[in-house]
Amino acid sequence: MPNVVEPKLIAGNANQPLASAITRRMSIHRGVHIDLVDARVERFNDGEIFVEVFENVRGEDMFIIQSTSNPANDNLMELLIMADALRRSSASRVTAVIPYFGYARQDRRTKPRTPITAKLVANMLVESGISRVLTMDLHAAQIQGFFDIPVDNLYASPIFALDIREKFKDRMDEIMVVSPDVGGVARARELAKRINAPLSIVDKRREKPGEVAEMTVIGEVKDKICVMIDDMCDTAGTLCKAAELLLDYGAKEVHAYVTHGVLSGPAVERISNSVLKNLVITDTIAAPEPVKGCEQIRILPTAPLFAQAILNIWNGTSVSSLFETSTMEPIYEGVFRS
Known part of the structure:
Protein backbone atom coordinates (compact mmCIF):
# COMPACT_ATOMS: atom_id res chain seq x y z
CA MET A 1 0.00 0.00 0.00
CA PRO A 2 1.24 3.52 -0.76
CA ASN A 3 2.16 5.69 2.21
CA VAL A 4 -0.39 8.32 3.21
CA VAL A 5 1.37 11.68 3.03
CA GLU A 6 0.33 13.96 5.88
CA PRO A 7 -0.09 17.74 5.58
CA LYS A 8 3.02 19.62 6.63
CA LEU A 9 2.92 22.69 8.86
CA ILE A 10 5.52 25.38 9.39
CA ALA A 11 5.24 28.38 11.71
CA GLY A 12 6.76 31.81 12.07
CA ASN A 13 7.40 33.57 15.36
CA ALA A 14 4.06 35.40 15.62
CA ASN A 15 2.09 32.75 17.54
CA GLN A 16 4.08 29.62 18.29
CA PRO A 17 1.69 28.41 21.06
CA LEU A 18 -1.24 28.35 18.62
CA ALA A 19 0.84 26.58 15.95
CA SER A 20 1.84 23.88 18.47
CA ALA A 21 -1.76 23.50 19.63
CA ILE A 22 -2.92 23.04 16.02
CA THR A 23 -0.37 20.26 15.43
CA ARG A 24 -1.48 18.51 18.64
CA ARG A 25 -5.12 18.60 17.55
CA MET A 26 -4.25 17.34 14.08
CA SER A 27 -2.22 14.49 15.59
CA ILE A 28 -5.31 13.45 17.57
CA HIS A 29 -7.54 13.64 14.47
CA ARG A 30 -5.13 11.73 12.23
CA GLY A 31 -3.93 9.20 14.80
CA VAL A 32 -0.31 9.89 13.81
CA HIS A 33 2.25 12.32 15.13
CA ILE A 34 2.23 15.62 13.23
CA ASP A 35 4.85 18.20 14.14
CA LEU A 36 5.99 21.53 12.78
CA VAL A 37 8.53 21.32 9.97
CA ASP A 38 12.03 21.92 11.30
CA ALA A 39 13.13 25.37 10.22
CA ARG A 40 14.74 28.51 11.51
CA VAL A 41 13.24 31.97 11.17
CA GLU A 42 15.67 34.51 12.55
CA ARG A 43 17.09 37.96 12.06
CA PHE A 44 20.48 39.31 11.07
CA ASN A 45 21.99 42.07 13.18
CA ASP A 46 20.48 44.75 10.94
CA GLY A 47 16.97 43.29 11.34
CA GLU A 48 16.79 41.42 8.03
CA ILE A 49 14.78 38.19 8.27
CA PHE A 50 16.31 34.89 7.21
CA VAL A 51 14.46 31.59 6.75
CA GLU A 52 15.95 28.12 6.30
CA VAL A 53 13.88 24.94 6.02
CA PHE A 54 15.75 21.84 7.21
CA GLU A 55 13.33 19.20 5.81
CA ASN A 56 12.52 18.12 2.27
CA VAL A 57 9.21 19.73 1.21
CA ARG A 58 9.30 18.88 -2.50
CA GLY A 59 5.77 18.06 -3.68
CA GLU A 60 4.32 18.63 -0.20
CA ASP A 61 1.06 20.38 0.73
CA MET A 62 2.43 23.11 3.02
CA PHE A 63 0.59 25.24 5.57
CA ILE A 64 2.27 28.34 7.06
CA ILE A 65 0.81 29.37 10.42
CA GLN A 66 1.49 33.06 10.98
CA SER A 67 -0.67 35.90 12.30
CA THR A 68 0.34 39.34 11.06
CA SER A 69 -0.11 40.87 14.51
CA ASN A 70 2.22 43.23 16.39
CA PRO A 71 4.94 43.70 15.20
CA ALA A 72 2.84 43.58 12.04
CA ASN A 73 5.58 44.43 9.55
CA ASP A 74 8.05 41.88 10.91
CA ASN A 75 5.45 39.11 11.02
CA LEU A 76 4.21 39.93 7.53
CA MET A 77 7.76 39.80 6.14
CA GLU A 78 8.34 36.46 7.90
CA LEU A 79 5.24 35.10 6.18
CA LEU A 80 6.28 36.37 2.74
CA ILE A 81 9.84 35.04 3.08
CA MET A 82 8.66 31.63 4.33
CA ALA A 83 6.29 31.39 1.35
CA ASP A 84 9.12 32.24 -1.05
CA ALA A 85 11.41 29.67 0.59
CA LEU A 86 8.76 26.95 0.24
CA ARG A 87 7.96 27.85 -3.37
CA ARG A 88 11.66 27.72 -4.29
CA SER A 89 11.86 24.33 -2.51
CA SER A 90 9.21 22.93 -4.91
CA ALA A 91 6.31 22.60 -2.46
CA SER A 92 3.21 21.58 -4.44
CA ARG A 93 0.91 24.07 -2.69
CA VAL A 94 1.42 26.76 -0.04
CA THR A 95 -1.53 27.76 2.13
CA ALA A 96 -1.15 30.74 4.46
CA VAL A 97 -3.01 30.19 7.73
CA ILE A 98 -3.36 33.75 9.03
CA PRO A 99 -5.51 33.63 12.20
CA TYR A 100 -5.31 37.43 12.50
CA PHE A 101 -4.99 39.35 9.23
CA GLY A 102 -3.16 42.63 9.93
CA TYR A 103 -3.86 45.82 7.95
CA ALA A 104 -7.49 44.68 7.54
CA ARG A 105 -8.77 48.01 8.87
CA GLN A 106 -7.28 49.74 5.82
CA ASP A 107 -9.75 48.14 3.43
CA ARG A 108 -11.02 51.28 1.66
CA ARG A 109 -10.17 54.92 1.03
CA THR A 110 -11.84 56.98 3.75
CA LYS A 111 -10.11 60.22 2.72
CA PRO A 112 -8.34 61.54 -0.40
CA ARG A 113 -4.73 60.48 -0.93
CA THR A 114 -4.86 57.46 1.38
CA PRO A 115 -3.90 53.84 0.56
CA ILE A 116 -5.92 50.63 0.52
CA THR A 117 -3.24 48.70 2.37
CA ALA A 118 -5.27 45.50 2.77
CA LYS A 119 -5.26 45.18 -1.03
CA LEU A 120 -1.51 45.82 -1.15
CA VAL A 121 -0.91 43.08 1.42
CA ALA A 122 -3.13 40.70 -0.58
CA ASN A 123 -1.08 41.39 -3.71
CA MET A 124 2.19 40.71 -1.86
CA LEU A 125 0.89 37.41 -0.45
CA VAL A 126 -0.17 36.19 -3.90
CA GLU A 127 3.11 37.24 -5.51
CA SER A 128 5.13 35.44 -2.81
CA GLY A 129 3.79 32.09 -4.03
CA ILE A 130 0.87 31.54 -1.64
CA SER A 131 -1.95 29.71 -3.42
CA ARG A 132 -4.63 29.78 -0.69
CA VAL A 133 -5.42 31.77 2.48
CA LEU A 134 -7.16 30.56 5.63
CA THR A 135 -8.06 33.27 8.13
CA MET A 136 -10.63 34.15 10.80
CA ASP A 137 -13.11 37.03 11.11
CA LEU A 138 -11.73 39.46 8.55
CA HIS A 139 -12.48 43.04 9.58
CA ALA A 140 -14.35 43.52 6.31
CA ALA A 141 -15.79 40.73 4.17
CA GLN A 142 -14.80 42.44 0.91
CA ILE A 143 -11.11 41.78 1.67
CA GLN A 144 -11.70 38.25 0.31
CA GLY A 145 -12.21 39.90 -3.07
CA PHE A 146 -8.79 41.56 -2.88
CA PHE A 147 -7.18 38.16 -3.50
CA ASP A 148 -6.95 36.35 -6.84
CA ILE A 149 -6.64 33.05 -4.94
CA PRO A 150 -9.17 31.17 -2.76
CA VAL A 151 -9.74 32.67 0.71
CA ASP A 152 -11.46 30.73 3.49
CA ASN A 153 -12.70 33.08 6.20
CA LEU A 154 -13.63 31.20 9.38
CA TYR A 155 -15.93 32.65 12.02
CA ALA A 156 -15.54 32.77 15.79
CA PRO A 301 -8.86 28.24 21.89
CA THR A 302 -9.10 28.31 18.10
CA ALA A 303 -6.74 25.34 17.51
CA PRO A 304 -9.59 22.77 17.22
CA LEU A 305 -11.25 24.86 14.50
CA PHE A 306 -8.07 25.64 12.56
CA ALA A 307 -6.87 22.04 12.78
CA GLN A 308 -10.13 20.77 11.30
CA ALA A 309 -10.13 23.47 8.61
CA ILE A 310 -6.56 22.58 7.58
CA LEU A 311 -7.50 18.91 7.35
CA ASN A 312 -10.58 19.78 5.28
CA ILE A 313 -8.48 21.84 2.86
CA TRP A 314 -5.90 19.05 2.65
CA ASN A 315 -8.62 16.44 2.04
CA GLY A 316 -10.46 18.64 -0.47
CA THR A 317 -13.63 18.68 1.64
CA SER A 318 -15.90 21.54 2.66
CA VAL A 319 -14.61 24.29 4.93
CA SER A 320 -18.00 26.04 5.09
CA SER A 321 -19.36 23.09 7.07
CA LEU A 322 -17.40 24.53 9.99
CA PHE A 323 -19.68 27.57 10.03
CA GLU A 324 -22.43 25.52 11.68
CA THR A 325 -22.72 25.22 15.46
CA SER A 326 -23.81 21.58 15.13
CA THR A 327 -20.54 20.79 13.33
CA MET A 328 -18.53 22.64 15.95
CA GLU A 329 -20.01 20.82 18.95
CA PRO A 330 -18.07 17.56 18.50
CA ILE A 331 -14.89 19.48 17.59
CA TYR A 332 -15.10 21.44 20.85
CA GLU A 333 -16.54 18.65 22.98
CA GLY A 334 -15.45 19.11 26.60
CA VAL A 335 -13.55 22.39 25.96
CA PHE A 336 -16.09 24.66 27.66
CA ARG A 337 -17.14 22.37 30.49
CA SER A 338 -16.98 24.16 33.86
Whole structure:
Protein backbone atom coordinates (compact mmCIF):
# COMPACT_ATOMS: atom_id res chain seq x y z
CA MET A 1 0.00 0.00 0.00
CA PRO A 2 1.24 3.52 -0.76
CA ASN A 3 2.16 5.69 2.21
CA VAL A 4 -0.39 8.32 3.21
CA VAL A 5 1.37 11.68 3.03
CA GLU A 6 0.33 13.96 5.88
CA PRO A 7 -0.09 17.74 5.58
CA LYS A 8 3.02 19.62 6.63
CA LEU A 9 2.92 22.69 8.86
CA ILE A 10 5.52 25.38 9.39
CA ALA A 11 5.24 28.38 11.71
CA GLY A 12 6.76 31.81 12.07
CA ASN A 13 7.40 33.57 15.36
CA ALA A 14 4.06 35.40 15.62
CA ASN A 15 2.09 32.75 17.54
CA GLN A 16 4.08 29.62 18.29
CA PRO A 17 1.69 28.41 21.06
CA LEU A 18 -1.24 28.35 18.62
CA ALA A 19 0.84 26.58 15.95
CA SER A 20 1.84 23.88 18.47
CA ALA A 21 -1.76 23.50 19.63
CA ILE A 22 -2.92 23.04 16.02
CA THR A 23 -0.37 20.26 15.43
CA ARG A 24 -1.48 18.51 18.64
CA ARG A 25 -5.12 18.60 17.55
CA MET A 26 -4.25 17.34 14.08
CA SER A 27 -2.22 14.49 15.59
CA ILE A 28 -5.31 13.45 17.57
CA HIS A 29 -7.54 13.64 14.47
CA ARG A 30 -5.13 11.73 12.23
CA GLY A 31 -3.93 9.20 14.80
CA VAL A 32 -0.31 9.89 13.81
CA HIS A 33 2.25 12.32 15.13
CA ILE A 34 2.23 15.62 13.23
CA ASP A 35 4.85 18.20 14.14
CA LEU A 36 5.99 21.53 12.78
CA VAL A 37 8.53 21.32 9.97
CA ASP A 38 12.03 21.92 11.30
CA ALA A 39 13.13 25.37 10.22
CA ARG A 40 14.74 28.51 11.51
CA VAL A 41 13.24 31.97 11.17
CA GLU A 42 15.67 34.51 12.55
CA ARG A 43 17.09 37.96 12.06
CA PHE A 44 20.48 39.31 11.07
CA ASN A 45 21.99 42.07 13.18
CA ASP A 46 20.48 44.75 10.94
CA GLY A 47 16.97 43.29 11.34
CA GLU A 48 16.79 41.42 8.03
CA ILE A 49 14.78 38.19 8.27
CA PHE A 50 16.31 34.89 7.21
CA VAL A 51 14.46 31.59 6.75
CA GLU A 52 15.95 28.12 6.30
CA VAL A 53 13.88 24.94 6.02
CA PHE A 54 15.75 21.84 7.21
CA GLU A 55 13.33 19.20 5.81
CA ASN A 56 12.52 18.12 2.27
CA VAL A 57 9.21 19.73 1.21
CA ARG A 58 9.30 18.88 -2.50
CA GLY A 59 5.77 18.06 -3.68
CA GLU A 60 4.32 18.63 -0.20
CA ASP A 61 1.06 20.38 0.73
CA MET A 62 2.43 23.11 3.02
CA PHE A 63 0.59 25.24 5.57
CA ILE A 64 2.27 28.34 7.06
CA ILE A 65 0.81 29.37 10.42
CA GLN A 66 1.49 33.06 10.98
CA SER A 67 -0.67 35.90 12.30
CA THR A 68 0.34 39.34 11.06
CA SER A 69 -0.11 40.87 14.51
CA ASN A 70 2.22 43.23 16.39
CA PRO A 71 4.94 43.70 15.20
CA ALA A 72 2.84 43.58 12.04
CA ASN A 73 5.58 44.43 9.55
CA ASP A 74 8.05 41.88 10.91
CA ASN A 75 5.45 39.11 11.02
CA LEU A 76 4.21 39.93 7.53
CA MET A 77 7.76 39.80 6.14
CA GLU A 78 8.34 36.46 7.90
CA LEU A 79 5.24 35.10 6.18
CA LEU A 80 6.28 36.37 2.74
CA ILE A 81 9.84 35.04 3.08
CA MET A 82 8.66 31.63 4.33
CA ALA A 83 6.29 31.39 1.35
CA ASP A 84 9.12 32.24 -1.05
CA ALA A 85 11.41 29.67 0.59
CA LEU A 86 8.76 26.95 0.24
CA ARG A 87 7.96 27.85 -3.37
CA ARG A 88 11.66 27.72 -4.29
CA SER A 89 11.86 24.33 -2.51
CA SER A 90 9.21 22.93 -4.91
CA ALA A 91 6.31 22.60 -2.46
CA SER A 92 3.21 21.58 -4.44
CA ARG A 93 0.91 24.07 -2.69
CA VAL A 94 1.42 26.76 -0.04
CA THR A 95 -1.53 27.76 2.13
CA ALA A 96 -1.15 30.74 4.46
CA VAL A 97 -3.01 30.19 7.73
CA ILE A 98 -3.36 33.75 9.03
CA PRO A 99 -5.51 33.63 12.20
CA TYR A 100 -5.31 37.43 12.50
CA PHE A 101 -4.99 39.35 9.23
CA GLY A 102 -3.16 42.63 9.93
CA TYR A 103 -3.86 45.82 7.95
CA ALA A 104 -7.49 44.68 7.54
CA ARG A 105 -8.77 48.01 8.87
CA GLN A 106 -7.28 49.74 5.82
CA ASP A 107 -9.75 48.14 3.43
CA ARG A 108 -11.02 51.28 1.66
CA ARG A 109 -10.17 54.92 1.03
CA THR A 110 -11.84 56.98 3.75
CA LYS A 111 -10.11 60.22 2.72
CA PRO A 112 -8.34 61.54 -0.40
CA ARG A 113 -4.73 60.48 -0.93
CA THR A 114 -4.86 57.46 1.38
CA PRO A 115 -3.90 53.84 0.56
CA ILE A 116 -5.92 50.63 0.52
CA THR A 117 -3.24 48.70 2.37
CA ALA A 118 -5.27 45.50 2.77
CA LYS A 119 -5.26 45.18 -1.03
CA LEU A 120 -1.51 45.82 -1.15
CA VAL A 121 -0.91 43.08 1.42
CA ALA A 122 -3.13 40.70 -0.58
CA ASN A 123 -1.08 41.39 -3.71
CA MET A 124 2.19 40.71 -1.86
CA LEU A 125 0.89 37.41 -0.45
CA VAL A 126 -0.17 36.19 -3.90
CA GLU A 127 3.11 37.24 -5.51
CA SER A 128 5.13 35.44 -2.81
CA GLY A 129 3.79 32.09 -4.03
CA ILE A 130 0.87 31.54 -1.64
CA SER A 131 -1.95 29.71 -3.42
CA ARG A 132 -4.63 29.78 -0.69
CA VAL A 133 -5.42 31.77 2.48
CA LEU A 134 -7.16 30.56 5.63
CA THR A 135 -8.06 33.27 8.13
CA MET A 136 -10.63 34.15 10.80
CA ASP A 137 -13.11 37.03 11.11
CA LEU A 138 -11.73 39.46 8.55
CA HIS A 139 -12.48 43.04 9.58
CA ALA A 140 -14.35 43.52 6.31
CA ALA A 141 -15.79 40.73 4.17
CA GLN A 142 -14.80 42.44 0.91
CA ILE A 143 -11.11 41.78 1.67
CA GLN A 144 -11.70 38.25 0.31
CA GLY A 145 -12.21 39.90 -3.07
CA PHE A 146 -8.79 41.56 -2.88
CA PHE A 147 -7.18 38.16 -3.50
CA ASP A 148 -6.95 36.35 -6.84
CA ILE A 149 -6.64 33.05 -4.94
CA PRO A 150 -9.17 31.17 -2.76
CA VAL A 151 -9.74 32.67 0.71
CA ASP A 152 -11.46 30.73 3.49
CA ASN A 153 -12.70 33.08 6.20
CA LEU A 154 -13.63 31.20 9.38
CA TYR A 155 -15.93 32.65 12.02
CA ALA A 156 -15.54 32.77 15.79
CA SER A 157 -19.29 33.08 16.37
CA PRO A 158 -19.86 29.28 16.55
CA ILE A 159 -17.17 29.10 19.26
CA PHE A 160 -18.70 32.06 21.09
CA ALA A 161 -22.18 30.52 20.85
CA LEU A 162 -20.98 27.29 22.48
CA ASP A 163 -19.26 29.23 25.27
CA ILE A 164 -22.27 31.47 25.93
CA ARG A 165 -24.60 28.49 26.12
CA GLU A 166 -22.30 26.88 28.68
CA LYS A 167 -21.59 29.96 30.81
CA PHE A 168 -25.16 31.33 30.79
CA LYS A 169 -27.09 28.05 30.47
CA ASP A 170 -29.51 28.95 33.30
CA ARG A 171 -29.98 32.56 32.15
CA MET A 172 -30.24 32.37 28.37
CA ASP A 173 -33.60 34.15 28.41
CA GLU A 174 -31.84 37.25 29.85
CA ILE A 175 -29.18 37.50 27.13
CA MET A 176 -29.13 40.50 24.80
CA VAL A 177 -26.55 40.52 22.01
CA VAL A 178 -25.15 44.00 21.40
CA SER A 179 -23.23 45.34 18.42
CA PRO A 180 -20.81 48.07 19.62
CA ASP A 181 -21.28 49.93 16.33
CA VAL A 182 -23.55 49.97 13.29
CA GLY A 183 -20.85 48.43 11.10
CA GLY A 184 -20.82 45.25 13.20
CA VAL A 185 -24.56 44.58 13.06
CA ALA A 186 -24.25 41.63 10.66
CA ARG A 187 -21.72 39.93 12.97
CA ALA A 188 -23.89 40.53 16.05
CA ARG A 189 -27.05 39.37 14.24
CA GLU A 190 -25.29 36.13 13.30
CA LEU A 191 -24.45 35.39 16.94
CA ALA A 192 -27.93 36.42 18.11
CA LYS A 193 -29.45 33.99 15.62
CA ARG A 194 -27.22 31.15 16.82
CA ILE A 195 -28.25 31.56 20.48
CA ASN A 196 -31.82 32.72 19.77
CA ALA A 197 -31.35 36.07 21.51
CA PRO A 198 -32.55 39.62 20.71
CA LEU A 199 -30.24 42.26 19.24
CA SER A 200 -29.36 45.81 20.26
CA ILE A 201 -26.94 48.35 18.79
CA VAL A 202 -24.63 51.01 20.23
CA ASP A 203 -24.50 53.88 17.75
CA LYS A 204 -21.23 55.78 18.01
CA ARG A 205 -19.96 58.83 16.20
CA ARG A 206 -16.24 59.50 15.93
CA GLU A 207 -14.55 62.91 15.70
CA LYS A 208 -11.31 61.20 14.63
CA PRO A 209 -9.82 57.66 14.76
CA GLY A 210 -9.61 56.31 18.31
CA GLU A 211 -11.91 58.96 19.81
CA VAL A 212 -15.67 58.63 20.24
CA ALA A 213 -17.71 61.83 20.44
CA GLU A 214 -21.21 60.51 21.10
CA MET A 215 -22.84 57.14 21.84
CA THR A 216 -26.48 56.07 22.08
CA VAL A 217 -28.20 52.69 22.50
CA ILE A 218 -30.74 51.46 19.97
CA GLY A 219 -32.94 48.81 21.59
CA GLU A 220 -34.19 47.92 25.08
CA VAL A 221 -31.40 46.59 27.32
CA LYS A 222 -32.99 47.16 30.74
CA ASP A 223 -32.50 44.16 33.09
CA LYS A 224 -30.63 42.28 30.37
CA ILE A 225 -27.26 40.50 30.41
CA CYS A 226 -25.61 42.34 27.53
CA VAL A 227 -23.10 40.44 25.40
CA MET A 228 -21.15 42.72 23.07
CA ILE A 229 -19.63 41.08 20.00
CA ASP A 230 -16.84 42.51 17.84
CA ASP A 231 -14.03 41.32 15.58
CA MET A 232 -11.19 43.12 17.36
CA CYS A 233 -10.34 45.15 20.42
CA ASP A 234 -7.36 47.49 20.13
CA THR A 235 -7.09 50.10 22.90
CA ALA A 236 -10.46 49.06 24.45
CA GLY A 237 -11.64 52.67 24.81
CA THR A 238 -14.84 52.24 22.82
CA LEU A 239 -15.61 48.87 24.39
CA CYS A 240 -15.31 50.19 27.97
CA LYS A 241 -17.38 53.30 27.20
CA ALA A 242 -20.07 51.16 25.56
CA ALA A 243 -20.20 48.94 28.66
CA GLU A 244 -20.74 52.00 30.88
CA LEU A 245 -23.45 53.28 28.54
CA LEU A 246 -25.31 49.95 28.60
CA LEU A 247 -25.32 49.97 32.41
CA ASP A 248 -26.63 53.55 32.33
CA TYR A 249 -29.48 52.27 30.16
CA GLY A 250 -30.35 49.67 32.81
CA ALA A 251 -28.40 46.57 31.75
CA LYS A 252 -27.87 44.05 34.55
CA GLU A 253 -24.28 43.21 33.54
CA VAL A 254 -22.08 43.52 30.46
CA HIS A 255 -19.78 40.94 28.87
CA ALA A 256 -17.79 41.23 25.64
CA TYR A 257 -16.76 38.59 23.09
CA VAL A 258 -14.02 39.72 20.70
CA THR A 259 -12.23 37.54 18.16
CA HIS A 260 -8.88 39.31 17.98
CA GLY A 261 -7.45 40.69 21.23
CA VAL A 262 -5.03 43.28 19.83
CA LEU A 263 -5.08 45.00 23.25
CA SER A 264 -2.42 47.63 22.64
CA GLY A 265 -1.41 50.59 24.79
CA PRO A 266 -3.64 51.10 27.83
CA ALA A 267 -6.12 48.37 26.88
CA VAL A 268 -5.46 45.91 29.72
CA GLU A 269 -5.52 48.67 32.35
CA ARG A 270 -8.77 50.05 30.95
CA ILE A 271 -10.39 46.63 31.00
CA SER A 272 -9.21 45.99 34.57
CA ASN A 273 -10.77 49.28 35.71
CA SER A 274 -13.93 48.97 33.60
CA VAL A 275 -17.45 47.81 34.42
CA LEU A 276 -17.06 44.83 32.07
CA LYS A 277 -17.68 41.55 33.85
CA ASN A 278 -15.61 39.62 31.30
CA LEU A 279 -13.79 40.17 28.05
CA VAL A 280 -13.58 36.90 26.13
CA ILE A 281 -11.02 36.77 23.31
CA THR A 282 -9.52 34.00 21.19
CA ASP A 283 -5.88 33.01 20.84
CA THR A 284 -5.50 34.19 17.21
CA ILE A 285 -2.98 36.68 18.63
CA ALA A 286 -0.43 35.40 21.15
CA ALA A 287 -1.38 36.86 24.55
CA PRO A 288 1.40 38.70 26.43
CA GLU A 289 1.73 38.27 30.20
CA PRO A 290 -0.38 41.34 31.13
CA VAL A 291 -3.30 39.88 29.16
CA LYS A 292 -2.88 36.42 30.69
CA GLY A 293 -2.73 37.99 34.15
CA CYS A 294 -5.89 40.08 33.83
CA GLU A 295 -8.72 38.43 35.80
CA GLN A 296 -11.40 39.92 33.54
CA ILE A 297 -9.93 38.50 30.33
CA ARG A 298 -10.62 34.92 29.29
CA ILE A 299 -9.06 33.26 26.22
CA LEU A 300 -10.85 30.68 24.06
CA PRO A 301 -8.86 28.24 21.89
CA THR A 302 -9.10 28.31 18.10
CA ALA A 303 -6.74 25.34 17.51
CA PRO A 304 -9.59 22.77 17.22
CA LEU A 305 -11.25 24.86 14.50
CA PHE A 306 -8.07 25.64 12.56
CA ALA A 307 -6.87 22.04 12.78
CA GLN A 308 -10.13 20.77 11.30
CA ALA A 309 -10.13 23.47 8.61
CA ILE A 310 -6.56 22.58 7.58
CA LEU A 311 -7.50 18.91 7.35
CA ASN A 312 -10.58 19.78 5.28
CA ILE A 313 -8.48 21.84 2.86
CA TRP A 314 -5.90 19.05 2.65
CA ASN A 315 -8.62 16.44 2.04
CA GLY A 316 -10.46 18.64 -0.47
CA THR A 317 -13.63 18.68 1.64
CA SER A 318 -15.90 21.54 2.66
CA VAL A 319 -14.61 24.29 4.93
CA SER A 320 -18.00 26.04 5.09
CA SER A 321 -19.36 23.09 7.07
CA LEU A 322 -17.40 24.53 9.99
CA PHE A 323 -19.68 27.57 10.03
CA GLU A 324 -22.43 25.52 11.68
CA THR A 325 -22.72 25.22 15.46
CA SER A 326 -23.81 21.58 15.13
CA THR A 327 -20.54 20.79 13.33
CA MET A 328 -18.53 22.64 15.95
CA GLU A 329 -20.01 20.82 18.95
CA PRO A 330 -18.07 17.56 18.50
CA ILE A 331 -14.89 19.48 17.59
CA TYR A 332 -15.10 21.44 20.85
CA GLU A 333 -16.54 18.65 22.98
CA GLY A 334 -15.45 19.11 26.60
CA VAL A 335 -13.55 22.39 25.96
CA PHE A 336 -16.09 24.66 27.66
CA ARG A 337 -17.14 22.37 30.49
CA SER A 338 -16.98 24.16 33.86
